[in-house]
Amino acid sequence: MPSVEQKMLYLPETMADWPWPRAINPYYKEVSAQSDAWFHSFKAFSARSQKAFDKCDFGRLASLAYPLVTKEQLRTGCDLMNLFFVVDEYTDVEEAPVVREMVDIVIDALNNPEKPRPEGEILLGEVARQFWSRGVKTATPSAARHMVESLTAYLNSVVDQAADRDNDRMRTVEEYLANRRENIGARPSYVPMELGMDFPDDVFYHPVIVELSYDIAELIILDNDIASYNKEQATGDDRHNILTVVMHQFNVDLEGAMQWVVEYHKEVERRFLDGLKRVPSWGPKIDAQMEEYIYGLANWPRCNDCWNFESGRYFGNKGLEIQKSRLVPLLPKNLPDSHLRRENVIVPLVEL
Numbered sequence: 001m002p003s004v005e006q007k008m009l010y011l012p013e014t015m016a017d018w019p020w021p022r023a024i025n026p027y028y029k030e031v032s033a034q035s036d037a038w039f040h041s042f043k044a045f046s047a048r049s050q051k052a053f054d055k056c057d058f059g060r061l062a063s064l065a066y067p068l069v070t071k072e073q074l075r076t077g078c079d080l081m082n083l084f085f086v087v088d089e090y091t092d093v094e095e096a097p098v099v100r101e102m103v104d105i106v107i108d109a110l111n112n113p114e115k116p117r118p119e120g121e122i123l124l125g126e127v128a129r130q131f132w133s134r135g136v137k138t139a140t141p142s143a144a145r146h147m148v149e150s151l152t153a154y155l156n157s158v159v160d161q162a163a164d165r166d167n168d169r170m171r172t173v174e175e176y177l178a179n180r181r182e183n184i185g186a187r188p189s190y191v192p193m194e195l196g197m198d199f200p201d202d203v204f205y206h207p208v209i210v211e212l213s214y215d216i217a218e219l220i221i222l223d224n225d226i227a228s229y230n231k232e233q234a235t236g237d238d239r240h241n242i243l244t245v246v247m248h249q250f251n252v253d254l255e256g257a258m259q260w261v262v263e264y265h266k267e268v269e270r271r272f273l274d275g276l277k278r279v280p281s282w283g284p285k286i287d288a289q290m291e292e293y294i295y296g297l298a299n300w301p302r303c304n305d306c307w308n309f310e311s312g313r314y315f316g317n318k319g320l321e322i323q324k325s326r327l328v329p330l331l332p333k334n335l336p337d338s339h340l341r342r343e344n345v346i347v348p349l350v351e352l
Contacts, residue, residue, distance in 0.1 A: 009230055011326045012258060014223055014265045015305045020298045022306050023067035024060075027074050032059020035078035038130070042123050044086050053089075055312030058082055064303035064310075066192050068292065076135035077192035083131050084185050087124060091158050092237065099162040103155040110148050140198040143191055150187035157182035161240055176245045177218060183240075184224065186217035186300070193296030197289045208278050209290075212297055215272040219301040222265045226258070227308040227315075234331035272298070 025031075036059060045053055062077035069077065087106065091099045105125040109117065113133035117125040136144050161183055164171065171179065181187075190213060203209070225242040232238035246257040279294065281287055308314055309323035322328050 007330045009254075009328045009330050010258070011226060011322070011328060012262045013326060014226070014262060015302060018269065018302055018305075020295075020302050022064070022302055023299065025063040025067045025069065025074050027071045028059065028063035031071055031074045031078055032057075032063065035059055035062075035075060035082060038079065039082040039086075039127070042086075042127055044123060044127070045089075049089075052312075053085070055316075056085065057307075057311040057313075058085060060311055061303070061307045062192070064307055065189065065300060066296070067299065068296070069192060069195065070138075072138045073192055073195045076131075076138050076195060079131045079135065080188065080192065083127055084189075086127060087155070087158065090122075090124060091162060094162060096159055096162040096166050099159050103159055106155055107152050110151055135195075139191075139195045142198050142200075142204065143194045143196075146194065146204070147188060147191045150191060153182050154185050154188055164240065170239065170248050171245060172249055173242070173245055176240075176242065177221065180221050180240070180242075181214055181217045184217060184221050186220055187213065189300070190293075190297065194289075194293055197293060199286070199289065199293075203282055203286055203290070206280065208275055208280065212272060212275045212279075212294065215268050215275065216297045216300050218268045219265065219272070220304045222261055222268070223301065223305050223308065226261065228313075230328055230331055231314055234333055236333070 036054065040050070044050070058081035059078045062074060062081045066074055066077045087102075091102055094102070102122060102124055105122060106128045109115075109125045109128035110132050113129050113136060115129070117129055132147070135147070139147065157179055160179055163169070222242060229238060229241050229243050232241055233244075238244045242261055243254065243257045246252065246260045247254065250256070250260065252260070276294070279290065282290070309319040311319065315322045315328060
């Protein structure tokens with residue numbers, strides 16, 4: 001494994017043995033274009049930052065995540081990804097009290113999607129309102145509840161992340177994973193898979209199903225943090241990354257932290273596969289829906305890994321090349337202007 005001194009980062013192939021192959025929704029290009037046009041109408045970023053945002057190809061992320069859903073449900077998934085990442089960019093540069101205000105606006109919009117947003121309000125409220133006023137039409141009552149509930153938990157965790165930044169707090173691995181399971185946005189990201197399903201609470205919140213969803217969230221966290229570390233260390237935003245947390249807690253270098261993450265990834269994979277054997281039966285109708293839902297869960301780590309390399313989010317135009325070589329040049333430190341906010345925030349354009 002190359003050392004840090006060589007200015008190269010080795011990306012281990014954590015998904016090599018994952019049994020679920022890549023799949024993509026056939027409506028990807030059509031629906032992604034519709035969602036992108038909708039998001040562009042808000043003029044959330046400067047032209048340069050919008051270009052960097054577009055290179056992330058969030059419609060591809062949704063289409064990889066939801067290969068089996070209808071065109072209308074995929075639109076909800078695409079819009080959700082755009083909402084996630086604009087919230088991420090806007091809140092990453094603010095202190096916790098301001099993030100709290102932003103988050104409360106989004107939560108109010110989700111709970112009242114038909115209520116007009118106040119004049120002069122930050123655009124996050126209207127983005128969230130339009131997302132859910134359209135999306136709720138594609139959702140069963142239980143799926144709609146799960147979206148609002150899980151998105152609210154995610155948004156509250158974004159405030160916790162901001163407080164960590166403000167207080168220069170470094171979490172332990174256990175604390176980090178507990179926060180990041182919400183903060184990565186996995187639970188609301190599962191909901192587009194169940195928009196046409198209607199699970200009773202005793203099924204959806206069964207301990208085995210909850211455990212499986214947490215296992216998948218952790219796999220997404222680990223792979224996302226490996227892929228994003230280079231960009232984050234360059235912009236000084238790597239405190240909220242498992243590699244930095246492990247280096248700090250166990251007093252190891254980057255190579256040692258990467259090895260720890262690889263071993264833990266294998267452990268979580270085993271945990272998920274074991275959990276599949278313990279899924280109860282609730283009768284033919286629910287079992288058929290649950291089988292499709294669990295496929296969706298199992299597909300998410302593959303989707304995430306593929307998108308990391310197929311999009312320009314972390315590796316610019318060299319993602320597919322790096323996916324083969326597993327080597328990425330460490331980016332030089334380039335701290336963003338901390339005074340830029342909201343529509344002027346800089347979305348880093350990764351050029352390796």
